[in-house]
Amino acid sequence: MSLKEKAVLVTGGAGYIGSHTVRQLVEHSASRVVVLDSLERGHGASILDPSVKLFTGDIADSDLVEEIFTAFEIEAVIHFAAYTYVGESVAEPLKYYRNNTAAPLTILEAMQRHGCKQFIFSSTAATYGNPVSMPMTEEHPQQPINPYGASKLMLEQIIRDCETAWGLRAVFLRYFNASGCAPDAAIGEDHDPETHLIPLILMAISGEREHITVFGEDYETPDGTCVRDYIHVLDLANAHLKALDYLGKGGSTVACNLGTGKGVSVREMLTIAESVTGTKVPVIYGERRPGDPGELVADSARAKELLGWEAEYTDVRDIVATAWKWMTGPAKGRYANVKR
Ligand SMILES: NC(=O)c1ccc[n+]([C@@H]2O[C@H](COP(=O)([O-])OP(=O)(O)OC[C@H]3O[C@@H](n4cnc5c(N)ncnc54)[C@H](O)[C@@H]3O)[C@@H](O)[C@H]2O)c1
CATH class of the missing domain: 3.90.25.10 (UDP-galactose 4-epimerase, domain 1)
Incomplete structure (x- = not known):
């Protein structure tokens, strides 16, 4: 039996949606919450609860990722860390494929090594591309029209291949337009540049x-x-808790749209x-x-x-x-x- 403390690892947990989710996790999850964020586009100050263990670094840093998986028994990973600007992805596609598609492989490799098989992935409506039917279901064709959407769709495919190979189970949460802030205004949205x-x-x-x-x-x-x-960030956060519950009960890989x-x-x-x-x-x-x-x-x-x-x-x-x-x-x- 492992004597390590059980934890949920949240990558990008100091970002906008990640920090709101971390706050809800602390309130509702029995496990410790561990955040891995480079703080390149996030804010240490958005993590309010002192019980949250923040590792400042890159998800592609295999030594740091191994340190986290060695220190804690990571039961599930909630993966927010990514670059998120469509325009930037068009101008600098390789930056997006490296950070959004390649870098998460380090996390997936650590999960495989340590037998962690539950993954919640911040996917996006941008994986669908131009709509051919409305409202959009998860069966809508996925033909992204920019590298940002493509970088996310590729990770969906990689995760499906990991499911076949070693039993990883995932929920792809395809958010529409994340918006709003914590109603007590203790944390909020602070992107630079702001595009929403x-x-x-x-x-x-x-x-x-x-x-x-x-x-x-x-x-x-x-x-x-x-x-x-427009979907409120607390509703998104809540969906991650529900997705954790779903995977915890043995649910198989699925994609779910999140919108109103x-x-x-x-x-x-x-x-x-x-x-x-x-x-x-x-x-x-x-x-x-x-x-x-x-x-x-x-x-x-x-x-x-x-x-x-x-x-x-x-x-x-x-x-x-x-x-x-x-x-x-x-x-x-x-x-x-x-x-x-
Ligand atoms: N905001 C939206 O409307 C929206 C819609 C659909 C999907 N998403 C997805 O949701 C997730 C969170 O979006 P957000 O708006 O909170 O973005 P955000 O930029 O506020 O948060 C992303 C966080 O990830 C961190 N990060 C980025 N690359 C990293 C790396 N290599 N290693 C460690 N940390 C890294 C950043 O520092 C930041 O704190 C992203 O994956 C995004 O693609 C967002």
């Missing part, structure tokens, strides 16, 4: 940016602007943000960006059926309100502003 719509709108409202640019108003959508499915199933257009989001904050948004309209589909909305029925998961934040106003609270609270939307 809700924080960009709120930054334009708070004066941190001059305006928000809407890319394209001639899409075949009801008001001509892009429609997306409700599309919100950019124009609708501007109106909602104005109403939540009581302030007008300075907007300019630009051309469409290449590679932006008009509409992306999830069918998350499978997550409900297999994981017992459903989004609780179904009104996007509540999502915007939590993001606004983070941006107007002591942190002003930036971890550097918080003294801990």
Whole structure:
């Protein structure tokens, strides 16, 4: 019998979605929570609970990964660590394939060596590419249109091959648009550069940016602007706990979309943000960006059926309100502003 402490390893646990998930894990999991994050794009200050063991380093560092698997009995890995900018992936594809596809092999190799067979993977709607049907189920063709989506799809395939070879079991959580922050505003979203719509709108409202640019108003959508499915980060975090439970009960490898199933257009989001904050948004309209589909909305029925998961934040106003609270609270939307 192993005398090592049982733990769940969270890669990228100091990032936006990772830190919200770590917080929920600490509250609900019987196992120790161990984070491995380079802090290149994350924040040590987003890990609030002192019981969480943070290893600062790269997932591709095989010595460090081995140290973690030797020190703890890792029962499951939740893998968030990745680069996440579509535009950057187009400009620097090799950087994305190295970090998002190749680097996780070090984790998978350690899992195989140590007999850890449960893996939860932050996959993405970007693995689908241009939609051919709406809402999108997990059976939708996966034809990514940028290296970011392709780098994630390749890892899905690698994981399936590991399942065949040595019995790894995984849940691919294909998130749609992660948004919102912890309602107590103790942690939040702090990306640099910021590319997500809700924080960009709120930054334009708070004066941190001059305006928000809407890319394209001639899409075949009801008001001509892009429609997306915004899913609250706490709902995403909760799905990881449910996925752990599913794998713990012997569940086999599966992909699950995570969204609310409700599309919100950019124009609708501007109106909602104005109403939540009581302030007008300075907007300019630009051309469409290449590679932006008009509409992306999830069918998350499978997550409900297999994981017992459903989004609780179904009104996007509540999502915007939590993001606004983070941006107007002591942190002003930036971890550097918080003294801990
Ligand atoms: N934000 C979204 O809307 C969204 C949508 C779909 C999928 N995802 C996926 O969810 C995951 C988390 O996204 P996020 O928005 O929280 O991103 P994030 O950038 O805030 O978090 C990623 C974390 O991973 C760390 N990291 C990156 N490469 C690393 C490496 N090689 N070794 C160690 N740590 C490393 C970063 O420092 C960062 O803390 C990513 O895998 C992303 O692709 C995000």
